[in-house]
Amino acid sequence: MDKDELDILRHTSAHIMAQAVTELYKDVRLGIGPTIEDGFYYDFDLDHTFTPDDLEKIEQKMREIIKKDIPLVREEISREEAKKLFEKAGATYKVDLLQKIEEPVVSIYRQGDFVDMCRGPHLKSTGRVKHFKLLNLAGAYWRGDENNPMLQRIYGTAWKTKGELDDYLNKLEEIAKRDHRRLGRELDLFSMSEDIGPGLAVYHPYGTTLRFIIEDFLKEEHKKRGYQFVISPHIMKASIWKTSGHYQMQYPMYFFDIEGQEYGIKPMNCPAHIHVYKSQPRSYRTLPLRFFELGTVYRHERSGVLHGLLRVRGFTQDDAHIFCLPDQIEQEILAALEFAFFALKTFGFEEYHVMLSTKPDKYVGTEENWERATEALKTALEDNKVSYEVDPGEGVFYGPKIDVKLKDALGRLWQGPTIQVDFNLPERFDMVFYGADNAQHRPVMIHRTVLGSVERFMGALIEHYGGAFPMWLAPVQVVIAPIADRHLGYATEILNELTANDIRAEIDERRETIPAKIRDAQMRKIPFTVVVGDKEEEAKTLAVRGRSGQDRRGVRLKELVLEIKEKVETKSSDEV
RNA sequence: GCCGGUGUAGCUCAGUGGUAGAGCAGCUGAUUUGUAAUCAGCAGGUCGUGGGUUCAAAUCCCUCCGCCGGCUCCA
Numbered sequence: 001m002d003k004d005e006l007d008i009l010r011h012t013s014a015h016i017m018a019q020a021v022t023e024l025y026k027d028v029r030l031g032i033g034p035t036i037e038d039g040f041y042y043d044f045d046l047d048h049t050f051t052p053d054d055l056e057k058i059e060q061k062m063r064e065i066i067k068k069d070i071p072l073v074r075e076e077i078s079r080e081e082a083k084k085l086f087e088k089a090g091a092t093y094k095v096d097l098l099q100k101i102e103e104p105v106v107s108i109y110r111q112g113d114f115v116d117m118c119r120g121p122h123l124k125s126t127g128r129v130k131h132f133k134l135l136n137l138a139g140a141y142w143r144g145d146e147n148n149p150m151l152q153r154i155y156g157t158a159w160k161t162k163g164e165l166d167d168y169l170n171k172l173e174e175i176a177k178r179d180h181r182r183l184g185r186e187l188d189l190f191s192m193s194e195d196i197g198p199g200l201a202v203y204h205p206y207g208t209t210l211r212f213i214i215e216d217f218l219k220e221e222h223k224k225r226g227y228q229f230v231i232s233p234h235i236m237k238a239s240i241w242k243t244s245g246h247y248q249m250q251y252p253m254y255f256f257d258i259e260g261q262e263y264g265i266k267p268m269n270c271p272a273h274i275h276v277y278k279s280q281p282r283s284y285r286t287l288p289l290r291f292f293e294l295g296t297v298y299r300h301e302r303s304g305v306l307h308g309l310l311r312v313r314g315f316t317q318d319d320a321h322i323f324c325l326p327d328q329i330e331q332e333i334l335a336a337l338e339f340a341f342f343a344l345k346t347f348g349f350e351e352y353h354v355m356l357s358t359k360p361d362k363y364v365g366t367e368e369n370w371e372r373a374t375e376a377l378k379t380a381l382e383d384n385k386v387s388y389e390v391d392p393g394e395g396v397f398y399g400p401k402i403d404v405k406l407k408d409a410l411g412r413l414w415q416g417p418t419i420q421v422d423f424n425l426p427e428r429f430d431m432v433f434y435g436a437d438n439a440q441h442r443p444v445m446i447h448r449t450v451l452g453s454v455e456r457f458m459g460a461l462i463e464h465y466g467g468a469f470p471m472w473l474a475p476v477q478v479v480i481a482p483i484a485d486r487h488l489g490y491a492t493e494i495l496n497e498l499t500a501n502d503i504r505a506e507i508d509e510r511r512e513t514i515p516a517k518i519r520d521a522q523m524r525k526i527p528f529t530v531v532v533g534d535k536e537e538e539a540k541t542l543a544v545r546g547r548s549g550q551d552r553r554g555v556r557l558k559e560l561v562l563e564i565k566e567k568v569e570t571k572s573s574d575e576v
Numbered sequence: 577g578c579c580g581g582u583g584u585a586g587c588u589c590a591g592u593g594g595u596a597g598a599g600c601a602g603c604u605g606a607u608u609u610g611u612a613a614u615c616a617g618c619a620g621g622u623c624g625u626g627g628g629u630u631c632a633a634a635u636c637c638c639u640c641c642g643c644c645g646g647c648u649c650c651a
Contacts, residue, residue: 041646052581138646139579146648150579153646185587194624194642252649297651302577303642305649317651415651453651484608511608519612533610545611 006160007035012072012123013062013132013158014040019114020061021046021154030116031093031142031151038168039157043140045093050152055134058154062132069127070111074120082106082117089115093142131165132158175410180462181308187467187524189458189475190309199306199313201455206475209504213473214454214461215294217346218318221450225339227292227320232272234296238262240271243428252300269295270422270447273321274429277443282433287443288324288332294454295319309459310414316454322446323431326369329444330376333419336448337380337402340417343450344406347461348470348573351407352416354381354388357395364398365423373421373444374400398424406460414460419448468525468547471567471576478505478564479526481517483533490537494530494557501561518545527576528560546576 014033021044022028031043044050077085079098085108086094094117098106109118111126123129134156142148159165176182184190189207196202203211222229238255241247241264254265266272273291282289296316305311322332344352356377359370377400381388388402395401399421405413422445425431432440451457461473471477478498482491491507498505508517514531521529531543541554567574 049580136645137580140647141578144647146578150647152579155646192643198642299650302649304577304579304647306643311650315651319651418651449651451651456651481611483610486608513607513609513614514611515609516613517611522612529611531611535610543610549611551611 008121008123009129009160010035010040010158011118011120012126013129013156014042015072015109015111015114015116015118015122016062016065016126016129017058017134017154017156018042018044018116019065019111020058022114024058024061027090029090029092031140031153032097033116036155039135039155041153041155043093043142043151043153045142045149045151050137050154052137055137055154059132059134065111066126066129068112069125071125072122073110074107074122075110076105076107079104079106082108085115086117096142129158131160131162132156133165133169171410175412175463178410178463178466179308180310180459183462183467184309187462187475189462192308197313198303199301199311201309201312201314207458209475210469210473211454211458214347214451214458218294218343218450221339221343222292222320225290225335227290230273230276230291230293232266232269232275232293232295234298235263235265236271238264240275244268244271244425245428252302254298254300265298266295267297267299269293269297269317269319270321270425270445271429274425274431274445277323277431278429282323282443284325284433284435284441287433288322288328290320290322292318292320309455309462312453312455315456317452318450318454320448322448323426323433323443324446325433325441326372326444329373329421329446330379332446333376333402333421334380334383336419336446337384337386340404340419340448340450341384341386344404344416346571347451347457347473348464349406349408349416349460352386353405353407353413354386355391355403355405356381356388357391357401357403358393359400360393360395360397362397363395364427369423369444370400373423377402377419377421396420398422408460408464409466410463412463415456416452416460417449418452419446421446466525468575469527470571470573471527471564472569472571474504474525474527476504476506476524476526478503478528478530478560479517479521479524480505480507480530480532481514481521482507482509483514483531485511487532487534487537490532494532494542497557498561501565503561503564522547528564530560548575 014035018030018033025046025048027046029045031045033040033042079101083095083098086098097117106117107120109116109120109122134154136155138153138155139150140153141150157168159168187206188204189210190201190203192201238247241253246253246267251267253267255262276291277289294316296314298314301311301313324332358374363370381402401418401420403415404417406416407413426442426445431443433443435441480491480494482488488509495505495507518529525547527547529545531545536542539554541556542560544552544555544560
């Protein structure tokens with residue numbers, strides 16, 4: 001079924017839900033009820049506060065409306081007429097919507113006594129909606145503005161067939177199983193605690209192993225690409241944040257006092273990198289300079305937005321600042337973009353959604369530089385054959401930017417790399433270089449990340465693989481399961497050989513049965529479980545069980561080592 | 577921050593005003609085990625926090641905190 005058809009189905013479902021709510025409750029004022037990916041919602045303003053039990057009641061009512069097979073009738077009326085109609089009905093939000101509509105004629109849809117303003121189109125009658133489910137309740141500000149009243153939103157989903165609905169509901173379950181917060185605990189990767197503080201992750205040994213693998217990869221690749229590594233302090237005096245402007249714009253920072261001096265915890269690494277730049281006179285001959293730091297920053301995110309590793313208060317950016325000549329912008333952006341895609345691909349992300357944000361109404365810098373930088377970003381995208389969308393006017397005031405969102409195994413999008421040109425900070429910090437003309441010129445600054453934040457990326461990575469990491473990323477690559485105590489010696493020999501080859505292995509020494517050891521290793525999503533008993537010890541071989549269930553007997557240790565090393569070196573994501 | 581939900585053992589959850597429970601995990605013991613859970617026993621909780629109502633509160637009310645689903649914002 002094509003997308004438009006589904007859209008119509010869901011839109012009609014939203015209308016049926018609105019009718020059901022209107023019939024069930026008094027004084028309901030309708031907000032808007034659009035379709036969204038995989039479903040629909042409708043916003044309501046009413047005295048009654050919905051509870052999860054109400055969803056069932058509303059669904060029941062919707063079924064009645066569907067059973068009656070009420071026709072949906074389109075009418076076109078003038079804006080004025082519509083305004084009168086909705087004013088009379090006390091539909092204040094619809095009247096508010098009408099204020100913003102310029103067309104002289106609007107369409108309304110009637111189904112029985114229920115009327116809603118709507119562009120349409122709709123199904124012919126309510127009976128054509130068959131497979132739907134109301135999912136959850138939420139609060140939402142009218143028109144998304146927190147100065148407006150908050151409405152109650154009901155989310156639902158609707159599909160053409162029962163099979164598709166069931167598939168979708170199963171997918172929701174699958175998503176829940178892959179939730180990085182759940183896997184983080186189950187795989188003993190990280191945890192967060194009320195005692196430590198909200199939005200602050202603590203890495204456990206396995207999580208730290210995974211993080212170091214990611215960080216080592218980043219360091220190596222940055223080195224290859226001509227970045228120089230720097231380190232900056234976590235706290236810096238408030239004055240530098242005044243120079244950067246973060247202080248005045250009330251950036252959500254943490255400030256505190258040391259012996260009468262105000263300090264702030266860094267929410268960004270740029271000022272320190274600029275400081276490195278300014279520590280000596282710079283010549284055009286030495287540009288571009290690329291300073292890289294795995295910089296841990298803290299931002300005071302509002303409590304309601306925190307979410308596992310994906311939205312935290314303390315995180316580490318794979319942050320770099322490139323200082324270059326205006327005519328180097330293009331090559332630098334091209335290189336940065338290639339780098340970002342290379343890294344994402346290495347970690348198994350093959351699909352992206354790329355956004356180019358251009359000059360907003362209020363901006364700093366010259367028209368010419370904006371033009372040049374925006375063109376550079378475009379050219380870099382096109383040279384990389386990346387399809388992208390332009391978000392006109394959505395750039396930050398200091399420069400245009402590229403945002404890359406990655407698509408995971410379940411088709412969800414995650415904020416990843418960003419590349420931003422900055423005309424503001426070089427100005428504010430009065431950065432200069434000496435040109436061939438022996439005069440002082442302003443360098444251009446590019447902020448860029450490859451993965452974004454290590455925390456967020458790890459969260460996305462955990463969900464992408466559902467915790468079943470490819471060999472090179474798996475915190476534990478091999479679990480050795482001796483059948484009885486008498487095999488512990490042989491197991492230790494194997495462990496030592498694996499460890500000597502930089503393979504991350506453990507022995508399951510518990511006095512448990514083999515089925516129990518296998519089950520535990522399987523639940524931990526360990527790539528290989530090596531079972532050793534009398535037969536193996538005698539023949540000096542291994543029985544190797546892969547995570548996907550296949551069992552190989554009589555394997556030589558050397559073969560296994562080579563196989564694992566090969567997978568690690570190629571960063572293969574082939575299942576074992 | 578705002579709206580709604582929610583908080584009981586390490587984890588998953590039961591317990592609606594009258595003596596805090598289960599499974600898994602943990603510990604102890606027995607079992608020496610061949611590809612997704614061997615058996616038994618033991619231990620573990622000021623029921624998120626502070627206050628209130630009551631003869632009596634995990635249970636009812638209020639405060640604060642955390643978490644979950646959204647809104648808004650972002651790496």
